[in-house]
């Protein structure tokens with residue numbers, strides 16, 4: 001066990017710290033993460049890229065900072081941003097999912113054309129995977145694309161498409177080989193949201209905001225070179241993307257920040273003149289959450305260390321999304337319970353606390369439990385890939401059918 | 403930056419694993435449990451040959467000069483194999499008490515003997531955490547009187563290290579006049595817990611009078627981390643056994659491990675157990691290197707692993723169906739060890755209350 005960083009990294013840490021001290025006020029404000037990036041956020045992002053505190057390892061020729069991969073640098077940057085509670089640059093499905101996929105599997109032209117505007121917030125992306133009849137069983141998706149001349153022609157429907165109502169482009173899974181087995185008939189295409197034939201209908205979620213959409217495709221024409229990987233290999237490409245999504249959802253630094261908010265709440269709010277923190281029942285519940293957050297943080301340190309040591313263990317990775325999303329939900333649930341009747345106030349109510357964010361996050365975090373592979377699917381994955389238990393047997397055709 | 407075990411610790415891990423798997427099969431545990439024996443000379447000697455009783459004792463006293471993180475590597479395997487061996491008190495708690503609180507002379511006297519496996523020590527500090535049954539020992543006119551309940555590893559100990567009111571630790575020879583020992587029968591027969599009653603026993607205090615507060619709390623911190631490691635080992639085995647059984651046992655013409663309800667029970671166990679590994683390692687590391695964080699991390703490790711342990715022990719037992727409830731597969735040895743560890747030196751609520759105090763929340 002050696003948790004120290006070599007001197008060069010400690011120097012790097014001081015550099016980041018100095019940068020944040022000088023420029024932290026240029027960061028975005030709370031609440032700015034919904035919708036398209038503002039000019040202020042884009043400027044912040046550009047500054048971060050220029051200094052290597054965002055898109056650090058993305059090659060210069062694609063608009064990144066071009067450092068060679070070194071996880072410790074990333075860890076230090078994350079730690080320093082968290083410590084100062086200064087918000088980072090642009091996030092979203094384009095930057096965190098599409099760009100890594102392009103870097104891994106895209107053509108040179110795609111990389112040249114798409115990565116830079118994506119990381120600088122000029123192109124906003126959405127992810128067109130799920131369909132009304134293909135959620136957990138994503139590989140059964142039915143949105144079709146057939147080839148006509150130089151074009152794929154897409155027909156079908158996507159659903160739960162986050163951000164589609166303000167996105168410029170979509171990475172989408174479509175069935176191009178209807179006769180192939182279901183995992184081998186899918187292709188991964190890139191398309192512009194203003195292509196004729198696309199209709200986006202926002203779906204209001206339980207939070208009261210429109211966060212995702214239904215997306216309809218009627219004879220939507222996409223150039224055949226707008227494909228990542230080969231025809232029929234989209235499932236493999238998508239899995240590369242899902243890997244990045246699951247890592248994104250389990251971030252323990254966010255859990256820590258949330259717990260800090262809960263602790264502050266319990267010190268600030270009073271009931272019958274006593275702080276919530278003075279109630280031993282509440283404190284006990286808080287401490288249980290704190291132990292889980294500590295474990296999650298240390299667990300990610302263990303995973304980090306494993307990758308530094310190039311030793312690979314599967315099981316520790318597989319549990320992150322399941323644990324992280326439920327923990328986040330539990331912390332928000334406790335925040336509401338601590339507020340009691342005040343905890344159900346919402347929107348513009350008098351007496352509202354923290355702008356209603358405990359309720360908002362409480363609901364939003366259910367979305368995270370479901371999105372990107374539900375908890376039940378995560379448990380299937382943990383038991384099958386992590387513990388070597390068998391897959392559910394295929395249902396036998398009944399006597400009547402055969 | 404390396405979060406995890408060093409190469410030497412991995413080697414230690416493999417060595418002790420090989421030893422307990424070979425020398426302490428479940429049949430041996432059963433025999434000893436049937437005789438209500440938490441001590442076995444062969445096992446003791448084997449651990450001694452590996453030099454494990456001196457693991458935390460500095461080299462100048464004949465030990466290996468290693469740290470708590472090394473010691474819990476051993477402790478975890480004792481939990482994995484439900485090994486009946488009074489390792490915790492002799493190899494971890496007594497050396498910590500002596501090193502932190504003892505005089506030079508006391509260290510010179512006892513540490514080499516402990517390191518050589520020549521003396522078995524029991525440690526009684528339960529009443530510092532929670533007084534029940536009017537426990538507590540008082541010092542008056544250089545004599546000790548009172549009782550210490552739940553003295554860990556007391557069944558076959560030669561020497562007793564007991565908390566005494568007024569921030570003292572006393573060294574008491576088990577054979578001294580006025581000492582009586584009553585065995586307590588717990589569900590877990592792999593660890594011998596006793597009550598020690600003192601009636602005007604000649605006092606030998608560790609260090610100077612009234613100065614042992616720090617030593618006592620460090621003993622408790624170490625014990626909490628070690629008990630967490632022991633339970634973590636037991637949890638791993640219960641999950642492994644549950645998965646293995648689920649791949650053999652068939653119902654409705656399929657292995658029960660192909661039923662999603664069973665798979666999800668196992669996935670939930672794994673999801674809870676995995677992060678405990680990092681928590682326990684870090685708690686031990688904090689004791690070794692980060693004294694400011696150590697007491698809080700010890701509390702979190704103890705309480706959290708206790709809760710995970712309860713979930714795992716109950717869930718793994720259910721995976722076995724009726725078989726899990728029997729004595730036949732012996733799963734209950736792990737169940738009971740986890741159960742005892744959970745209560746020793748504070749159940750989760752008690753320990754979390756301490757964690758709140760440590761953070762100034764109370």
Ligand SMILES: Cc1cc2nc3c(=O)[nH]c(=O)nc-3n(C[C@H](O)[C@H](O)[C@H](O)COP(=O)(O)OP(=O)(O)OC[C@H]3O[C@@H](n4cnc5c(N)ncnc54)[C@H](O)[C@@H]3O)c2cc1C
Pocket residue numbers: 126127128129130131132134135136137159160161162163212366367368370371372373374375376377380662
């Ligand atoms: C907030 C949010 C944002 C999202 N954003 C996007 C996006 O941007 N792009 C996109 O493409 N998709 C998005 N999704 C969709 C998301 O990936 C799916 O909702 C998810 O994969 C579940 O699919 P489903 O909704 O069809 O549920 P279903 O698959 O119908 O599941 C319903 C229930 O059945 C259970 N179930 C299904 N199959 C199994 C099984 N094999 N074993 C056990 N239980 C099973 C599920 O766990 C669940 O409890 C988003 C979802 C949410 C909630």
